[in-house]
Amino acid sequence: MQNVVERVLNLLIYLLESPVPVTAEDIRQTVLGYGDQSDEAFHRMFERDKDLLRSLGVPLERQALDIWEVDFGYVVDPEKYAIPDPGLTEEERVALAVAARMVRLGGTNVGLEGLLKLGGAERGVGIEPLGADLGAETAVLGDLFLAITERRDLRFVYHGAERRLKPFGMGHRRGHWYVVGQGPEGERLYRVDRMSGVEVGEERDAFTRPRRFDVKAAMSNHPWEAGSDERITATIRFDPDVAWWAGRTLGVEVPDGAPLESEVPVANRDAFIGWVLSFGEAAEVLAPEEMRDEIRARVDAALESSG
């Protein structure tokens, strides 16, 4: 490992200091650590080192050396290499470090490595009892973030079908990550953990984001508000012993011991019925009648298969 670290540092320094792209052969002859290798060993080593640099955030580019695109060279533009300075104060870095220790993504604390690039932060003392697990794997979130910030097209598989999307934004809500964008058939919202085979397009600035786009507005508050069903308003009644709790979900204040009757906009009937039935017999949809029919059918089906 010692040799790898030295070799890669030497390679990066050489690339940062070269005013013109340099060929692999040039690197092999010049940079300390590559000599005395067979052709094959050198190429394997060089490929691995390039991947390593890119994974560290180094913008290593391959450029043609002539208009016929016969020879290629490598270059790292110092301007593109350097982290833009967000101008954080030490107190702000400490606050970010504390937040990074509180939040988990993909099962681990993340963000602290990134914070080192911003200067790190001295560790505080004391117990921080608050924590948030945001689920999801970070690798795919990173890809989506790249596509959104650089306006690149996305391709992925969702529910078994190939999809294309111009991703405008992404967000976490109630335990899940979503990506929102423009698909061939209009604005669409996808749950990230149900996407697979995510591919980010080669082309930068492949689309423009609508000027007033706000991902919060595009992601609905409750699962039954996000859907492609015809929008209806359902009237629902909760018995007193669950009313306070349902009220919290709906954002309605319910006095102690009172029932709750509420009108709820629904765009995903299935999700709504699922939520209503999670209250067992303590909640009832009063209108519309078609939804009552659907619930009757659902209960009959459950009785049929499990009652």
Added chain:
Amino acid sequence: MSSPRTVSRLARILALIPYVLSKDGVEVGEILDRFGYDEAQLTKDLNTVFVCGLPGYGPGELMEAYIDGDEVVIDAADYFARAPKLTSTEALSLLAAGMAIVGAGQASPELESAVDKLAKAVMPDAGSAISVDVSGEPETLERLRGAAADRNVVRITYRSLSRETETVRDIEPWAVFTTLGNWYVQGHCRLVDAERVFRVDRIRQLQVVDEEFERPTGIPEPGVTYSPSDDDVMARIALSPQAAWVLDYYPVEVLKETKATTEILFHSPDAEIPARLLLRLGDGARLLEGDEVRARVAAMGRALKDRYR
């Protein structure tokens, strides 16, 4: 692929050099703390930096890096005056962490301004394109967080998730956390004299009691794992593909998986939770085994049919 250790070692070196260069003398202690080094690792990394530089690799071309008394010195490394850009994963992770705490209404003013500045730097023209909403009621969270930090006992009126009953309990809160869209408080429950996890939105009333508790050491990582016990109600259930989301939300055991169905074993302290689940799934699930659950589904189903007559 290079080993993760090589990657993180290089990442730390590339962050360390610009930091030291930007300062007019930095103490060893500060560097250890700030970059999470121990002294041996720091010495090793400085020795590595010391033998790297520009082609020629003579004394005039190499970087300088050493510990002088209690100061870290790095010189002749102008090409590393700035750290490398954040990768998209690093940028998103850091931003999401900050936004989650802001979203929970638990951020200090410093964190709020830090998130603003960071967002402007890593996505200058993507303003409102990222959001992290962890819901939760800021006031309740704040009180629970405060009680846990100050080791104060809290008295809660709690509606149990499985048994539809309300109890008043004194708990010693250790941690307040959110996962899969809900907030929980983890701690010692004095009513049952055992560790318990409570859903914050099921706490109807909350009162901080003027009594301190002893915080045990080695508190388990908070999480909503359910540990099965002998008194459990069991249900063997076949899920059709449209009900596969159940696997993400409930701590179930997968017994058999075919293209058409997933067979699971559902443990629960009583029949209530699996029965409700089966009702909402309709024909998306089939109960294969579990008499108590079957009886509960039947009773609940009848009651619902009465209501919807």
